[in-house]
Amino acid sequence: MKLEMKDSPGQLVAALKPMSEVGGNIIAVIHQREPDLDDDTLNVQIVLDLPEGRLERLVALLKEQGVHIQRIGEERLLYKRTVILIGHLMHTDLSDTVDQIDSTGFAEVCELAMSMPAVHERSTSRITIKAVSKHDMEAALAILRRVSIQKSLLLIEPLEEIA
Amino acid sequence: MMKVALIGLGSVGKGVAGVIARKDLGITITGIADSKSGCVEPDGLDIANLLLNKSRNGYCGDREISAADVIKKADYDALVEVTPTNALTGEPAIGYIKTALIRKKHVVTSNKGPIALAYKELHALALKNGVALRYEATVAGAVPVMHTLEHGLAGNEILALYGVLNGTCNYILTRMADEGLTYEQALMEAREMGYAEADPTYDVQGIDAAIKLVILANTIWGNSIGLNDVDRTGIDLLTPDALRLAEDEGCTIRLIAEAIPRKHILRVSPRILEKNHPLVVDGTLNALTLETDMAKEITLIGRGAGSTETASAIIGDLLFIQDRYVQRT
Numbered sequence: 095m096k097l098e099m100k101d102s103p104g105q106l107v108a109a110l111k112p113m114s115e116v117g118g119n120i121i122a123v124i125h126q127r128e129p130d131l132d133d134d135t136l137n138v139q140i141v142l143d144l145p146e147g148r149l150e151r152l153v154a155l156l157k158e159q160g161v162h163i164q165r166i167g168e169e170r171l172l173y174k175r176t177v178i179l180i181g182h183l184m185h186t187d188l189s190d191t192v193d194q195i196d197s198t199g200f201a202e203v204c205e206l207a208m209s210m211p212a213v214h215e216r217s218t219s220r221i222t223i224k225a226v227s228k229h230d231m232e233a234a235l236a237i238l239r240r241v242s243i244q245k246s247l248l249l250i251e252p253l254e255e256i257a
Numbered sequence: 258m259m260k261v262a263l264i265g266l267g268s269v270g271k272g273v274a275g276v277i278a279r280k281d282l283g284i285t286i287t288g289i290a291d292s293k294s295g296c297v298e299p300d301g302l303d304i305a306n307l308l309l310n311k312s313r314n315g316y317c318g319d320r321e322i323s324a325a326d327v328i329k330k331a332d333y334d335a336l337v338e339v340t341p342t343n344a345l346t347g348e349p350a351i352g353y354i355k356t357a358l359i360r361k362k363h364v365v366t367s368n369k370g371p372i373a374l375a376y377k378e379l380h381a382l383a384l385k386n387g388v389a390l391r392y393e394a395t396v397a398g399a400v401p402v403m404h405t406l407e408h409g410l411a412g413n414e415i416l417a418l419y420g421v422l423n424g425t426c427n428y429i430l431t432r433m434a435d436e437g438l439t440y441e442q443a444l445m446e447a448r449e450m451g452y453a454e455a456d457p458t459y460d461v462q463g464i465d466a467a468i469k470l471v472i473l474a475n476t477i478w479g480n481s482i483g484l485n486d487v488d489r490t491g492i493d494l495l496t497p498d499a500l501r502l503a504e505d506e507g508c509t510i511r512l513i514a515e516a517i518p519r520k521h522i523l524r525v526s527p528r529i530l531e532k533n534h535p536l537v538v539d540g541t542l543n544a545l546t547l548e549t550d551m552a553k554e555i556t557l558i559g560r561g562a563g564s565t566e567t568a569s570a571i572i573g574d575l576l577f578i579q580d581r582y583v584q585r586t
Contacts, residue, residue, distance in 0.1 A: 176506060176508075176529065177529070178499045178502055178503060178510075178529060180494060180495065180496055180499055207502055207505070209496075209498035209501070209502065211496075211498065216494075216496060217498075218496045218498035218499045218502060219502075220502035220503070220505070220506070248490070248494050248495075248527075250495075250499060250503075250510060250526075250527050250528060250529055251526070251528060251529065252508075252528060252529040252530070253419065253513055253515075253528040253529065253530050253534070253536070
């Protein structure tokens with residue numbers, strides 16, 4: 095993420111602290127003074143690994159510190175959920191099933207593993223979905239639930255983290 | 258001495274009778290009945306002899322004396338009702354329990370039918386008559402779920418619960434995951450081990466787990482829900498590939514009963530869980546996570562079935578009643 099903060103003593107440390115507080119692992123800090131920028135602001139780029147679901151909290155903490163977030167890398171914003179689908183997946187048009195998620199614009203199937211034991215037997219697939227927010231993920235799973243009922247597929251969802 | 262009438266001499270009834278005979282708990286059995294016979298002795302029955310008779314000729318007592326006779330006429334403080342669960346009508350157990358409550362007798366039961374179907378009515382009847390109705394053994398066997406809710410977590414608001422409440426399903430899923438068995442193979446093995454009934458529908462389609470969820474929800478939130486309010490999916494359509502695909506991600510599949518009132522969720526369904534999740538227990542074990550406002554998450558794990566294990570829950574209820582009511586009078 096790219097941050098903008100006041101160029102005064104202690105500011106960088108104050109910005110880094112929330113990152114460890116939310117369980118993040120800082121991989122790189124790129125700190126360059128740009129000559130055409132006003133003297134009192136500092137631009138910093140930080141690469142970090144964050145446990146799933148902590149980003150919103152980090153953003154809030156940084157705002158409290160008076161740090162302005164210029165940009166957050168796309169990848170880091172994604173929520174991932176893995177589900178398993180069992181049934182006649184090919185006969186019920188698996189690509190349509192996947193497309194129902196992909197066509198939403200806010201969620202997509204990013205990984206699919208498949209096992210087809212015999213022509214007339216039910217097949218099993220593991221599908222990983224990415225979505226931009228928790229709310230969007232819920233919406234994507236709701237679509238999948240509806241499609242599963244329509245196509246008589248058994249949908250196995252993950253047990254949500256205890257909230 | 259607390260006097261007890263014991264109705265039902267199957268696996269659980271024998272377990273209870275055996276423990277009362279073996280341990281010095283201050284409990285004596287003054288009336289007993291199985292499905293075909295009964296006997297009454299105000300000074301206390303000779304349990305060892307009675308169990309011997311039962312194993313020899315199939316009757317525990319006099320064929321002229323019925324369970325209803327014992328409940329109506331015997332001299333006892335608490336009725337222990339451990340007849341088989343009838344999930345459709347709850348009878349004849351509901352009738353037995355009502356008769357005892359009206360006689361101002363405490364009731365302890367392991368029978369899920371009456372508690373799932375008629376909790377509100379039975380609970381009100383117990384209150385009206387100033388006696389206890391306790392049913393620790395109905396959910397998760399030996400695991401003291403009700404005592405934990407009632408005492409250990411007293412004053413907490415229960416926000417959600419998640420549980421592995423059916424040992425048969427958990428055994429089948431454990432074997433499918435560990436040995437790559439098909440559902441049919443694992444079910445057959447469960448039958449051979451005595452963990453599954455000849456008709457496994459009740460277990461594998463999640464009905465048993467749903468009934469326990471209904472009992473828990475009604476106990477905690479008093480919302481008078483029924484079996485039809487539970488969104489239910491069983492494990493009978495799971496493939497070995499599903500467990501393998503979960504395993505590849507460090508996960509496995511378990512049948513989870515969950516209730517989250519704020520989200521209007523009441524559901525029994527197979528779910529993907531990380532293998533180190535506290536609810537991933539092996540074999541026939543049961544587990545229950547309670548999410549509360551003060552204590553946060555509490556997970557209880559233990560044996561969900563078995564003769565002596567279930568007797569443990571019933572004895573716990575009886576001794577609670579003895580402490581709370583009988584000794585004072």
